[in-house]
Amino acid sequence: MPIDQTNAFEAMQARLRVASQLYGLDDALFKVFMAPSRSMIVSLPVLMDNGHWEVFTGYRVQHNVARGPAKGGIRYDLNVTLDEVKALAAWMTWKCAVVDVPFGGGKGGIVCDPTRLSLGEKERLTRRYIAEIMDIIGPDRDVPAPDMGTDAQTMAWVLDTYSMHVRRTENAVVTGKPLGLGGSLGRAEATGRGILITAREAMQRLGKPLAGATVAVQGFGNVGSQAARLLHEAGARVVAISDIQGAVKNDRGLDIHALLKHVAEARTVAGFRGAEPLDPKTLLTHPVDILVPAASENQITEANAAQVRAKVIVEGANGPTTPEADPILLEHGVLVVPDILANVGGVTVSYFEWVQNRQGFYWREREVNERLVDYMTHAFQATFATTDKYKTNPRIGAYILALDRVAQAMRYRGFYA
Numbered sequence: 001m002p003i004d005q006t007n008a009f010e011a012m013q014a015r016l017r018v019a020s021q022l023y024g025l026d027d028a029l030f031k032v033f034m035a036p037s038r039s040m041i042v043s044l045p046v047l048m049d050n051g052h053w054e055v056f057t058g059y060r061v062q063h064n065v066a067r068g069p070a071k072g073g074i075r076y077d078l079n080v081t082l083d084e085v086k087a088l089a090a091w092m093t094w095k096c097a098v099v100d101v102p103f104g105g106g107k108g109g110i111v112c113d114p115t116r117l118s119l120g121e122k123e124r125l126t127r128r129y130i131a132e133i134m135d136i137i138g139p140d141r142d143v144p145a146p147d148m149g150t151d152a153q154t155m156a157w158v159l160d161t162y163s164m165h166v167r168r169t170e171n172a173v174v175t176g177k178p179l180g181l182g183g184s185l186g187r188a189e190a191t192g193r194g195i196l197i198t199a200r201e202a203m204q205r206l207g208k209p210l211a212g213a214t215v216a217v218q219g220f221g222n223v224g225s226q227a228a229r230l231l232h233e234a235g236a237r238v239v240a241i242s243d244i245q246g247a248v249k250n251d252r253g254l255d256i257h258a259l260l261k262h263v264a265e266a267r268t269v270a271g272f273r274g275a276e277p278l279d280p281k282t283l284l285t286h287p288v289d290i291l292v293p294a295a296s297e298n299q300i301t302e303a304n305a306a307q308v309r310a311k312v313i314v315e316g317a318n319g320p321t322t323p324e325a326d327p328i329l330l331e332h333g334v335l336v337v338p339d340i341l342a343n344v345g346g347v348t349v350s351y352f353e354w355v356q357n358r359q360g361f362y363w364r365e366r367e368v369n370e371r372l373v374d375y376m377t378h379a380f381q382a383t384f385a386t387t388d389k390y391k392t393n394p395r396i397g398a399y400i401l402a403l404d405r406v407a408q409a410m411r412y413r414g415f416y417a
């Protein structure tokens with residue numbers, strides 16, 4: 001039966017099906033992996049600044065916890081659906097296994113437009129959400145983190161609300177916190193740093209240096225802005241960037257530090273003086289060596305995949321490529337570093353943050369970054385070794401690597417299928 005290409009959960013299942021068949025996964029485990037182990041839907045009444053009550057819908061999904069507590073971000077966005085959160089939770093299971101950190105997969109979301117909430121409304125919404133999902137989260141159960149529309153301040157409210165309920169300060173309940181509350185050095189830029197690490201590895205596979213390579217980045221939030229900055233600092237030439245409001249280009253290379261200053265004030269890349277405006281629709285097909293989709297799902301589709309001119313795609317976003325686009329990119333010789341490998345930098349440093357909270361001993365930034373390079377280069381090598389072993393593409397290689405590790409944990413725990 002054809003799948004709905006724009007349904008993120010069906011897109012995850014489609015890749016899982018291919019990987020499971022190639023790997024020879026038994027039917028029972030396949031069925032377990034095809035559905036999340038727990039989905040919670042909560043209704044969140046919030047007193048708005050205008051004196052009226054709004055009722056928001058929130059979700060927390062735990063896909064699999066065989067390897068450890070569920071781990072994954074919280075998304076605030078109007079397009080959040082249960083199926084999207086189920087997909088994001090499953091991707092967290094696979095990511096944590098690919099990079100071999102001892103977590104399962106979880107994710108949360110609230111249907112809201114965070115740009116239209118005041119700080120106070122956002123705080124009340126976050127606190128109500130955490131109070132509602134209180135029973136299923138915790139340092140040994142499920143550890144949230146930031147995702148689209150949430151940030152370190154949101155995580156501070158998560159920590160505080162949870163701590164008020166358990167009547168002690170529990171900073172390991174959430175990661176991506178401010179530094180002064182037990183956050184880790186390096187977490188804010190970790191997903192971007194992971195993109196730098198995997199982009200360098202991918203270019204090396206093509207026998208090309210990263211320095212001098214041209215780059216286009218879709219999305220200039222937490223992930224896209226840090227990826228652009230770090231790639232720029234590593235000597236790559238970032239020539240095009242877009243966000244939800246517009247896009248800019250400069251063939252000689254954008255000055256990313258100046259662009260960051262502009263965005264801090266203007267809240268968009270549009271209007272940046274050191275660049276020309278670009279039609280945002282053409283960002284993904286801009287002629288570059290490396291394309292970094294770092295915005296949202298379903299951006300590279302059957303409709304535009306053949307026009308992609310990049311040699312390498314490093315998927316900063318979760319699920320930016322639809323299943324139908326995969327074979328088209330492959331046919332055109334584009335090397336895709338899949339999301340469940342390319343964007344694991346965030347969860348890896350979240351793991352380091354959780355370890356530091358539990359140790360009560362904090363690491364230097366250099367130690368965090370060196371460990372991140374170590375974890376991610378291992379994950380990259382293991383993914384490509386699996387890809388070669390199964391004669392498949394890197395996305396399916398990453399799924400096979402992950403499901404092998406999760407299946408092994410399931411069997412150790414007594415799931416003898």
Ligand SMILES: NC(=O)C1=CN([C@@H]2O[C@H](COP(=O)(O)OP(=O)(O)OC[C@H]3O[C@@H](n4cnc5c(N)ncnc54)[C@H](O)[C@@H]3O)[C@@H](O)[C@H]2O)C=CC1
Nearest residue numbers: 147148149219220221222223243244294295317318343346
């Ligand atoms: N924050 C994190 O640590 C991690 C985030 N991710 C994924 O990375 C992606 C981005 O997340 P964040 O940077 O945290 O979100 P964010 O909310 O900080 O930034 C999102 C950016 O994408 C832009 N954007 C949204 N739709 C767009 C479109 N259609 N075209 C161009 N730009 C668009 C927004 O304007 C904004 O600049 C998401 O898929 C998220 O799940 C993955 C791993 C970790």
Ligand SMILES: O=C(O)CCC(=O)C(=O)O
Nearest residue numbers: 072073145147346347350
């Ligand atoms: O840092 C984390 O725990 C998870 C971040 C996240 O939501 C993701 O990797 O998609």
